[in-house]
Amino acid sequence: MRKVIMSFLKAAPLVLALLGVAAFAAPKAPASRHAGHGLDCVSCHGTAKKQAPVEMAKCLDCHDNQELATKTAKLNPRNPHDNRHYGVWGDCNMCHHEHKASENRCLGCHPRFTFKVP
Ligand code: HEC
Numbered sequence: 001m002r003k004v005i006m007s008f009l010k011a012a013p014l015v016l017a018l019l020g021v022a023a024f025a026a027p028k029a030p031a032s033r034h035a036g037h038g039l040d041c042v043s044c045h046g047t048a049k050k051q052a053p054v055e056m057a058k059c060l061d062c063h064d065n066q067e068l069a070t071k072t073a074k075l076n077p078r079n080p081h082d083n084r085h086y087g088v089w090g091d092c093n094m095c096h097h098e099h100k101a102s103e104n105r106c107l108g109c110h111p112r113f114t115f116k117v118p
């Protein structure tokens with residue numbers, strides 16, 4: 001019994017600290033990778049009260065897919081911005097994520113395509 005109490009006492013500060021964080025954390029806007037480039041939420045989501053997922057067409061307002069394809073033409077072993085399946089029209093959101101870590105959507109089928117998606 002003493003052992004159980006002791007281990008509770010040891011863990012208690014940690015438990016309380018975690019509860020404290022949960023209790024006092026204000027609802028937080030999702031981290032946005034473009035914040036570092038001076039964009040705010042409105043630049044992608046517009047002024048709608050409830051933000052909806054952002055379509056590729058919106059990305060193309062600011063990014064030129066053909067230019068991107070030229071820029072990454074030499075990436076090994078294949079160009080992520082111009083390839084057999086999608087040409088230069090691969091949906092940006094397949095690989096790049098705004099609010100969570102990006103992913104390499106090709107890796108599952110092409111283990112050689114080990115590029116890192118920013
Ligand atoms: C560069 C464009 C871009 C910017 C800037 C941006 N978002 Fe997003 N947001 C997206 C995309 C794309 C999605 C779709 C899910 C994903 O890829 O994370 C999304 C999804 C969301 C969602 C979930 C919508 C749903 O119904 O699934 C919320 C909420 C959201 N964004 C809020 C914000 C807030 C708040 C900001 C400012 C801090 C912001 N976004 C800035 C592109 C953007």
Ligand code: HEC
Pocket residue numbers: 033034037039043044054055056058059060061062063092093096098118
């Ligand atoms: C209002 C203009 C604007 C929109 C809309 C926009 N971007 Fe950007 N984005 C920028 C700017 C400016 C930069 C910084 C300069 C650069 O790398 O081109 C940037 C950088 C990036 C980068 C470089 C990596 C990084 O994190 O720094 C990626 C990837 C990217 N954007 C993807 C997207 C995707 C995907 C969308 C659509 C969901 C999108 N952008 C919509 C303006 C925009």
Ligand code: HEC
Pocket residue numbers: 056059060063065068071072075080081090091092093094095096104105106115116117118
């Ligand atoms: C198949 C996955 C994939 C798709 C789809 C994709 N990208 Fe990328 N993107 C990458 C990878 C991988 C890199 C890193 C290239 C490198 O290492 O030089 C990158 C780099 C970038 C960069 C930074 C380029 C620089 O200046 O170095 C931007 C901006 C970007 N992507 C925007 C987009 C936009 C906009 C779209 C949609 C039109 C898109 N990407 C579609 C995988 C993808």
Ligand code: HEC
Pocket residue numbers: 078079080083084085090105106107108109110
């Ligand atoms: C669901 C599985 C699957 C995914 C995901 C996938 N591929 Fe493929 N890919 C294939 C198959 C199967 C082939 C062979 C058939 C063919 O050549 O069309 C292929 C062939 C290719 C080829 C031509 C052969 C070569 O090695 O040059 C390229 C380029 C390619 N894929 C690029 C990509 C890129 C870039 C991505 C990520 C956006 C991707 N693939 C995602 C299944 C996939």
